[in-house]
Amino acid sequence: MAKRMIPDIVIGRLPVYLRALGFLIAEGRQITSSQELGDRLGISSAQIRKDLSHFGEFGKQGTGYDINFLYEQLRTILKVNKMWDVVLVGAGNLGKAIADYGGFKGKGFHIQAIFDNKEDKVGKPMGIDNLVVQPTSELGETIKSRGIMVGIIATPAEEAQAVARTMVDAGVKAILNYAPITLTVPSNVRVQYIDPVVGLQRMTYYLPEK
Amino acid sequence: MAKRMIPDIVIGRLPVYLRALGFLIAEGRQITSSQELGDRLGISSAQIRKDLSHFGEFGKQGTGYDINFLYEQLRTILKVNKMWDVVLVGAGNLGKAIADYGGFKGKGFHIQAIFDNKEDKVGKPMGIDNLVVQPTSELGETIKSRGIMVGIIATPAEEAQAVARTMVDAGVKAILNYAPITLTVPSNVRVQYIDPVVGLQRMTYYLPEK
DNA sequence: TAGATTGTTAATCGATTAACAATC
């Protein structure tokens, strides 16, 4: 079947499939099956086949999937076969770790500018590309002039909503938010949240009492 | 209604409710409603009431919820009214940012030990508590001797599965995994994943072509 | 009392799974 209002939950699994395929490629494998992929990811083979069926027919009966082919197909579907320019706001401990992370390139993302409010951060080089940290006052202008659509927020919670607002006003359509706060954005803007405390608190319910 | 096989998806939202209630408290508010909470979080008021109804009756008709009371109830349900000891493995850029993060204490988590393989990391103090980084060879022993049940993995992907294995063998029941790989663990062990690349790739599908 | 908001029910909506014909 062709492209027709794919459930968000399906889109959400594709990057995980993509990541697993990347490992298979690194292992030198050529062919895999929905069964093997499911076993590795802890989900059913039926779900993988159903998810993929939203976008086309990528496998061969009796054989399975060509790993490299499926990998490229998924990259195209997710639009990460091109590089997306990204702005990063927040140059503290977390921002630094993000700027130093080598895992974005090759996965479709390139941090093009870093911003911070603090005097002692601005003007200094940071991250794997040695980007000079700019004052946050320049955020909107930079986004607009470079047509950037993806932003990462790594500020304290108190500043996050204002930063999101500036990003959105300047044209950002996707925000990865590390600040521990739910952002209010227009419905045409996507937000993904990363909060380690939420992650941990989702598990303690299931732990035996100490 | 009382405690009786709560859906995991409900448990997953409680930390987000808790976080929002924390903000309301910080704002000095006393009372809120499922409507207000839902508006702030972008979910329906019905869902909030339904979620809470799994655990008891916390509100008052015509009035709403006492914020402090509900906050404490959720902390108790999630078992984050006590402190959980945590081990952190990986003392690179990311591990350092996690160790330096002040947001765990007060939310129920206390990093008690940090581990790394690298010679140049071991023996040095790190994080807000100035913990001396231990060699990863000591991980299992430390977990066992202190009865630790929560682990954070911030190693490269290649090392993550082995670390998870060691953690689980030593008694860890909840793992927050920053490494970009799906872990294989026994079904009685919970894992939460934090992968910024997956977060970003979940959004690009929806972006207009450049 | 009048207005507001809960907790809960029942209906709706959506996601997952089992099963199998098709076919490599």
Place this chain on the structure above:
DNA sequence: TAGATTGTTAATCGATTAACAATC
């Protein structure tokens, strides 16, 4: 051919929502 695995259908399962009696 025999065995394996896909893509898809239909059934099942589970989650969300709308609506409202209860009641503060």
